[in-house]
């Protein structure tokens with residue numbers, strides 16, 4: 001499945017995922033795994049989100065853009081922590097509806113806007129943001145350079161961007177690459193290393209850190225948590241979706257344990 005999905009298949013699957021993540025058992029699971037109940041479809045824990053807030057230096061009045069924002073994790077949490085203004089962008093509408101409702105429930109409707117858009121064609125003026133973030137977006141989209149260029153266009157000079165992404169371990173043989181793809185997001189492969197993509201898109205790389213052990217912990221914890229709640233989740237998600245998710249998690253865990261899949265956190269500034 002992972003090898004043949006198109007971008008619109010991925011957006012539709014992740015949109016559906018965000019909807020399903022709102023059911024009771026999934027929210028309880030997310031709270032246990034990541035310490036959040038925003039309906040995350042990525043791998044960012046609350047601890048990582050707090051680290052991102054510090055790296056971005058967020059404070060009231062700053063304008064933050066979160067691309068591939070899903071149902072608002074971690075963008076809404078970052079805005080809640082810091083008091084900053086927030087724009088959330090994603091391809092499917094449904095997760096953004098969920099995010100907007102959450103912003104209203106948390107009293108942040110006045111400082112949060114949402115937009116359905118491709119991250120490579122952002123509907124904002126040049127130099128209109130003071131900080132940018134994306135969590136597990138670039139491994140879910142084929143046009144990584146396009147997204148990084150669009151982010152650079154809307155960033156003010158000198159401002160930070162922090163992002164996480166799953167990557168294939170370098171130098172894999174074809175057989176190991178195929179094994180990795182079984183448990184990886186569909187667009188995990190990149191033509192060029194992220195350091196090169198950042199340089200090509202007008203970003204200066206400041207920090208790059210491996211967060212694979214946390215990634216493995218999140219995946220194992222999600223798998224164990226799903227097993228513990230199997231009955232409720234199979235009822236709420238449907239037996240087929242439940243089985244597919246479990247199979248995906250198992251393949252992902254196997255690929256990380258075999259050293260085929262990594263996750264990294266990048267900090268860059270707009271040159």
Ligand SMILES: C[S@@+](CC[C@H](N)C(=O)[O-])C[C@H]1O[C@@H](n2cnc3c(N)ncnc32)[C@H](O)[C@@H]1O
Nearest residue numbers: 014040041042068070090091118119135136141
């Ligand atoms: C793995 S999910 C992560 C969602 C959220 N950031 C989180 O951590 O829960 C990746 C998100 O990127 C979105 N996405 C993929 N390609 C995109 C694109 N070209 N433009 C905007 N969003 C995109 C997907 O729809 C999905 O919501």
